Amino acid sequence: MQPHPTSSTTDAPSNEAISRLLSGKLLLREEFPLDEKTFQRFLEQKLIAPTASILTKAFSHQCQRCGNKKKSLFALIPCEICLSTHLYCRKCIEMGRVMACQPLYYWTGEKPVWPAHADPCTWEGALTHLQQRAADRIAEAIAGQEKELLCWAVCGAGKTEMLFPGITKALKLGRRICIATPRADVVRELLPRIRRAYQDVEVEGLYGGSENKAGSAQLILATTHQLLRYQDAFDVMVIDEIDAFPYHADPSLPFAAERAKTSASTTIYLTATPRKNHRKRINRRNLPHIFVPVRFHGHPLPVPKLNISFSLKRDLKNAILPQAFQKWTEARETKKRQLLIFVPAVSMAENLQEPLTQFFLKERTISSPDQLTAVHAADPDREEKVQQFRDKQLHILITTTILERGVTFPSVDVAVLDAGHEVFDEAALVQIAGRAGRSPDDPTGEVVFFHEGKTDAMVQAKEAIRKMNHRGGI
Amino acid sequence: MECLWCQEAIMPEVNWATLVQLSPKRSLCPGCEEEMERIHGKRCPRCSKVGSDAVCRDCSWWEERMPKETLAQNYSVFSYNARMKEMIAKWKYRGDYHLGHAFKQHVKTAFADWNFSEEAIAVPIPLSEERLQERGFNQAKMLASFLPLETEEVLTRLHGEKQSKKTREERILTENPFVLEKALHKPVVLVDDIYTTGTTLRHAGALLHALGCPAVYAFTLIRG
Incomplete structure (x- = not known):
């Protein structure tokens, strides 16, 4: 972080800037962009207050930054700073170590006044009728400071655009907004779009490794992890992909999102595949929601085909292409379409690359081995490969579930190998199927689940997609 | 577990x-x-560089410039592969002290394999006071605690640039960053997390030897 230019001079002119920078944060000492003298002065003036970083109750501890309570994620350190042995949190250590001997600090000075923008939206596109209805509902919830609203919109409904009227409303009212998403890829993709839509508003994107870390803008896009540094900050919290894996699986993230909101905030949840807990609350009518069952281009969602292949697992293990898969690709209607092949494990992605290359070369779907590759989460060239697929330099991409959501390719067919594997739960399969038929120019696409025996997840995913098409009146 | x-x-x-x-x-x-990649098989008898059991070029280079007694031998446990880099980053730089226990058993068995029978004293390579205040612990001291040797913290380190940002030439030309607080008259095993060029260890070894230490060895977690 850059030391703040006004931090060493008198506070009179800089109060507002300082409070924008520090208000709403919960930080370790080293995260404050202040020199020691200024920091001590702020403490004395009670502009900053310390709070315990790890609380211990009877037999359990809780990290006050990430909410971690799991015993195995606390450890003892013989600390050479305070010269005693005490706890530290292993869970959120990637964001700087929280140690029992060092407090967290928060701003207790005056709260910043965020500007009320007269007409902040510079986006000139139009919403479809259904999008508009959802967008109006979101804006209404924000204006009325309703507590929460879930927007259930199918893959490809155009969720981002549906947020614009609500964001505009919030900016007109001088509120602070955060759009949180589980994945850095999505922050990177969204940032330029939001900046174009709000050209005169300060917009920041925060993710691990992002250039900008100040986090002092009125409109912030952030990975949910970045919310661990906030407390009582946002009047409007949009949580994208509320059902997605890290948010859904890691209790720290809901903990942080909850703490990052102000007391009179509105939370908007976005999802294409709500999890059971949210569906239950919707059915019991204690979670207001708005449903967008149709894609922005008005065409139905592609319904997956279930294709059984005996000895599938054995074939895949031996890097042999299952018969059923070979037959399907040979009979594929539009071979011009790019092909996304989902596999359950990194090792399988790697093992199948060679046989798939040989197969598609022979089949003349690709003309050179460079047109096919495999990608997974820890792949150092991940961003580049996805971009090459987008640019159509790659024709076929083998991928793990990392590309199940958030990414849009205009014209692809989708195959899932070993769709019965446990990593492919219902939500994942619905999302995967949602990769096909995204473009109005090619609104269909084949989706095939290759399996050795139907699982509930497959059947439910197919059923869910049918139901959504039905609700959309198609 | x-x-x-x-x-x-x-x-x-x-x-x-x-x-x-x-x-x-x-x-x-x-x-x-x-x-994790334990070093097995052929290695340089002087510095544990993997591949051949002849004295490596680096070590011959040192032999021409420094008396053998400044550092008789370095013995390392692991190769510096991608996973080890991640583990070191988390342990040392992020400060996940507890992760160091993942090395404990390997350190013990490797030390036994080394067959180091002499009555020696383990001396961990220190951090500067500033660095120690940042990190909260010294990784070399943690490693030394895994060894069946008596540990003596007799070295202190002056604050300077981070070693990892310098080139080899710069490293060798820099002045000795250590101060020896107490002379030791028994053989010494210097303990550190990583042997890269061996300069740091030789700086420490030179001091110890000049003040009467009969032989200086090094035991490091990783051969970089």
């Missing part, structure tokens, strides 16, 4: 050996255990 690296539960293996004798508790799951 969860794996110290990936947090997956470790299934305890039950067989006669684990029932009869208390075999050491696993701190990593089998998958993560496999990712």
Whole structure:
């Protein structure tokens, strides 16, 4: 972080800037962009207050930054700073170590006044009728400071655009907004779009490794992890992909999102595949929601085909292409379409690359081995490969579930190998199927689940997609 | 018990050996255990560089410039592969002290393999006071505590640039960053996390030797 230019001079002119920078944060000492003298002065003036970083109750501890309570994620350190042995949190250590001997600090000075923008939206596109209805509902919830609203919109409904009227409303009212998403890829993709839509508003994107870390803008896009540094900050919290894996699986993230909101905030949840807990609350009518069952281009969602292949697992293990898969690709209607092949494990992605290359070369779907590759989460060239697929330099991409959501390719067919594997739960399969038929120019696409025996997840995913098409009146 | 690296539960293996004798508790799951690369087979007898059992070029280069007594030998446990880089980053730079226990058993067995029979004193390479205040612990001291040797913290380090930002030439030309607080008249095993060029260890070795230490060795977690 850059030391703040006004931090060493008198506070009179800089109060507002300082409070924008520090208000709403919960930080370790080293995260404050202040020199020691200024920091001590702020403490004395009670502009900053310390709070315990790890609380211990009877037999359990809780990290006050990430909410971690799991015993195995606390450890003892013989600390050479305070010269005693005490706890530290292993869970959120990637964001700087929280140690029992060092407090967290928060701003207790005056709260910043965020500007009320007269007409902040510079986006000139139009919403479809259904999008508009959802967008109006979101804006209404924000204006009325309703507590929460879930927007259930199918893959490809155009969720981002549906947020614009609500964001505009919030900016007109001088509120602070955060759009949180589980994945850095999505922050990177969204940032330029939001900046174009709000050209005169300060917009920041925060993710691990992002250039900008100040986090002092009125409109912030952030990975949910970045919310661990906030407390009582946002009047409007949009949580994208509320059902997605890290948010859904890691209790720290809901903990942080909850703490990052102000007391009179509105939370908007976005999802294409709500999890059971949210569906239950919707059915019991204690979670207001708005449903967008149709894609922005008005065409139905592609319904997956279930294709059984005996000895599938054995074939895949031996890097042999299952018969059923070979037959399907040979009979594929539009071979011009790019092909996304989902596999359950990194090792399988790697093992199948060679046989798939040989197969598609022979089949003349690709003309050179460079047109096919495999990608997974820890792949150092991940961003580049996805971009090459987008640019159509790659024709076929083998991928793990990392590309199940958030990414849009205009014209692809989708195959899932070993769709019965446990990593492919219902939500994942619905999302995967949602990769096909995204473009109005090619609104269909084949989706095939290759399996050795139907699982509930497959059947439910197919059923869910049918139901959504039905609700959309198609 | 969860794996110290990936947090997956470790299934305890039950067989006669684990029932009869208390075999050491696993701190990593089998998958993560496999990712670490112990140095086996041929290595440079002077610095543990992997590949050949002849004295390597680096070591001959040193021999021409420094008396052998400044550092008679370095023995390392692991190669510096991608996983080890990640582990070191988390342990040392992020400050995940507890992760160091993942190395404990390997350090012990490697030290036994080294067959270092002499009555020696372990001297951990220190951090500067500033660095220690940042990190909260000295990784070399933690490693030294795993060894069956008496530990003496007789070195202190002056604050300077981070070693890793310098080139080899710059490193060799820099002045000795250490101060020796007490002379030791027994053989010494310097302990550090990584041997890269050996300059740091030779700086320390030169001081110890000049003040009467009969022989200086090094035991490092990683041969970089």
